[in-house]
Amino acid sequence: YTRAEVARHRTPSERVWVTHGTEVFDVTDFVELHPGGADKILLAAGGALEPFWALYAVHNQPHVLELLRDYKVGELSPEDAAPPAGDTADPFAGDPPRHPALRVNSLKPFNAEPPPELLTQSFLTPNELFFTRNHLPVPAVEPGSYRLRVEVPGGRALSLSLAELRQRFPRHEVTATLQCAGNRRSEMSRVRPVKGLDWDIGAISTARWAGARLRDVLLAAGLGDKPGDGEWHVCFEGLDRDASGTSYGASIPLERALSAEAEVLLAYEMNGQELPRDHGFPVRVLVPGVVGARSVKWLRSVAVSPAESPSHWQQNDYKGFCPSVDWDCVDFGSAPAIQELPVQSAIPEPRPGAAVAAGELTVKGYAWSGGGREVIRVDVSLDGGRTWRAAELGPRGRGWAWALWELRAPGTGDTEGTGDIGDTVGPIWNPRGVLSNAWHRVPVTVTR
């Protein structure tokens, strides 16, 4: 079978197929028997089981595999892992296959978020369910001929193969959350329309990244002290290109790139595997604590410059404004490019409109802050902001990664989480719908 064939079996009426490794299973008859509930197993319908088993580790047991064997209907075709042959007129025809559980906000370019109820299931997000924010078609990179160009002032330059990047520089690991500037834009759009993809609360995910430190590579290229007066920048360009040949690009301040504490990586691994194509194979930038837009994927070049990246996305996008500024009057030159993001907190569970039984209510969320600032406490209100309780924070690394949190409490009404952030989203509205981080409110019905 092909993955496309498997993906057509997503409901009991079309039969429910899943894959594990190269095997294909028809689990339609098991759906109602699933101990975790039929709705949970249906999230995996049409795709691979592995990312869900990474979330719900209880499945990684011999008796589960044995049980699954009864439902086997065949094997995936060997060619399936290769990208589809595709229509050459469609620049997105070479995009990789994706997990069908992702909630797609735009297909071309591909932009998708994990289902919200999965966000707080595990501290690390499985690669297949990690939110994807592509600006252009996914480039097909042949790793053997890949070269990364590194330029520093004075005309010195390095050209590194993938093997050189891996072997010449110490491997450094960072557990870090990436968040799109437009995460939770849908709440801002409800105040007044904005331009941008309609992200719910899932444009945020966490992985364990590994790669070379950008700092080490810049020093190896011969960068010494600050090359001149004023603020300098490190500009990145990707291998992805639009119809005119323009690549995605972005930059960060040189000071951050050179700081050992900032841990900026040229990453080639994500959760112990090579980077998936959607996440920048073979090399991407990873800037912990900074808006995802600066962590350029499919990295082609790194250049130290006295100016920020001239790219559209650095100059005329990803900037915040006063709510009175609209598309008619916006002057992108008047605002700085977003780098570190503000504190954020949202509630994937319960879902808005959920009916929750009277008695014990479980509220789960994530909280994160830019710049490596640790989340100290998350307060939750069950009565529209009149009274508050502190949630329990789960284990976490240092401040680069989110804290998952949980509160068990009698269910009595609305649910809201807060950081040191605004009560309402209106006063932070902006035309691009970025930096949406007001209290996340989840209205639920309490049943008796």
Next chain:
Amino acid sequence: YTRAEVARHRTPSERVWVTHGTEVFDVTDFVELHPGGADKILLAAGGALEPFWALYAVHNQPHVLELLRDYKVGELSPEDAAPPAGDTADPFAGDPPRHPALRVNSLKPFNAEPPPELLTQSFLTPNELFFTRNHLPVPAVEPGSYRLRVEVPGGRALSLSLAELRQRFPRHEVTATLQCAGNRRSEMSRVRPVKGLDWDIGAISTARWAGARLRDVLLAAGLGDKPGDGEWHVCFEGLDRDASGTSYGASIPLERALSAEAEVLLAYEMNGQELPRDHGFPVRVLVPGVVGARSVKWLRSVAVSPAESPSHWQQNDYKGFCPSVDWDCVDFGSAPAIQELPVQSAIPEPRPGAAVAAGELTVKGYAWSGGGREVIRVDVSLDGGRTWRAAELGPRGRGWAWALWELRAPGTGDTEGTGDIGDTVGPIWNPRGVLSNAWHRVPVTVTR
């Protein structure tokens, strides 16, 4: 005349006296003639003119001094600069004289803030009007015999005289705002009572500080790399003592102390003068971007330690909690000590309840953020948060210091300023009333 005699003349009925240098003037007859208004000149009544002339630079002209000469009634007595002889039973009897314009929240220990309308008059706050937050009596330090003790792990220690501190280490200048954790506590108290001094919006001021870098002094004492695992701290003790002999103390993380970028000073100058007694003469710590409580005054000792300062003020004060935590159940050990403060913005002009003429309204404020994070924009609403305008930011240094801002707009109703901060103060209420930074709301009446 003594300063106390001058201070008794603060209203037209008692006569209005002021000093300039060592001269005393009775300006009662000039009050109504004052071009800036009678209310402004009365702020200086009973005290020195200099701090106001620092704010309103227009006064520093020969014709003003000439005009003043007509009102001269005498000279200050030569002994006046010395502290009053005092009652030995009162530990505060040795406290220095203060400017009568300060709004006193507590006399013993002395805690006072500048009148709010003066806050935004000048980027640097004159020393005499800088907010004062003392925890204990002001120690009388004889500069010739002053010694600062510096201890680093391994038993090495330095003992520095004031001259050595000035001569052995490069003089470093930092323009920085200090803010008390309890600034704007009075707004929190209106939600529910808190324990703490009832600060209005004036527990914040800005000065140009000069001194030795703490980093340089620690390195001179022999501190090398990080002395051991985990987070280390630098503990400070003051020369101020309570009845039991306990000094004020506080600490900051060693990483901040050693960072060249963090610019932590052992300061001996404030706005170009030696430190006033109320602000730590002869030496205080100055930690830019961090809650004022860690900038220990009258510094006696500096010690590198694997633990935070054991002082009451580090362990059981200056910490934030969920609004559900009250004095009955507060566990100070469960929360980290406040270091960097969150973003803050408040409006000294117009004053609450002011009648403003229809037409052009001028709104003035300050905005500041902890950790050296620059203030990018200040939004102001004149209609209760429905619509917003961006204010104009005045000149400023780097992010250690506040930005003064101004908005000229038609006066139509309530006035509010915001940062990326909560709309309302209730959800950030805490038993010590610290970290109060919700929108500052100033109701005014528009007259036609």
